[in-house]
Amino acid sequence: MHREWFEPALAEHLDRVVAPDELWERIQRPRVKAARVPIGVNAARLCACAALALILWMIPWQRGVRSGDAAEIRGWVRAKAGIDVPLRAYPAGVQLIGANASRGSVEIAYRVSNRDGRLFIGGRHAASSGKVFTGSIAGHTFTLECATPEDLRIACNLCHIG
């Protein structure tokens, strides 16, 4: 019953086509086809990449210390970088977060009024501005960065008394 319309339709739409000229080129120079990777393998690769990215993201702090204790941070920096940063035990208005050392420089993280700031010692030299102050400490260049000029003034308490 279906033959009236069905087989001609198939014959019409499944008829022979002309092969592209490129086919001969392909046969003369067979290219290596990339094997199709199963979805599961791709998912596993994606997870591995995500894990690697997470690890890389965490590396700076794996090389560092997280602490609000000035003495602990000072001791850690001295041990890791050989630099004695005269951090005050209780810097007014400043909350220490931690430190890390990499490529001959030290970074000490802190917070002023819940805003992040950084103290860089060695390896980083920035011109002073309203939010950045560059100076010298124990023979090392340091840079103090804050979110606002007011924070910068308070951040001086890390090492100095107001």
Place this chain on the structure above:
Amino acid sequence: MEANDREVIEACQRGDSDAFRVLFEAHKDRVYSMALRYSGDRALAMDIAQESFLKVLGSIQEFRSEACFQSWLYRIVVNTCLDHQRRGRRMLPFLGELVEAVRAPGETVLHRLMRAEVEDDVQRIVARLAPEQRVVVVLRYTEGLSYEQIAQILGCSPGTVASRLNRAHKVLERRLSHLRRVGNA
């Protein structure tokens, strides 16, 4: 097999690259069409056709001159199609058909697009058939082979071919019923 074909094949067996080009030109459309109608994907069809011809080139020494070259070639293409299926390669319709249709001369763009859409529909639905049914459909409708010829290529009985084709027809008829409505309108 005609004497000319036999000479070409014998030249191929001696490693004559010009003869292989002649063989390729004679069968390229057949091989590519089967691959395209089976896979429903131009890129995949190129892979299958390429692989088929490389298999021909690699095993032409094993071909016995008393056999039918065309059947031998069909078997290689069918096996390559099935190998690709087994490897889990994507067998889906292609957008290129639409692009091709727009480029086709002598028709209005609307007509070309409509025809391409129907063709795409048919091909997509054929590409969803079970591999053993799809092979039979391609050999029957793309190559126009008889049940006996298909049976010879697939190494089964004509009854098995008829049975597979019948099952394929039922599926295709159901899935392509909208074409009938369009045709009747």
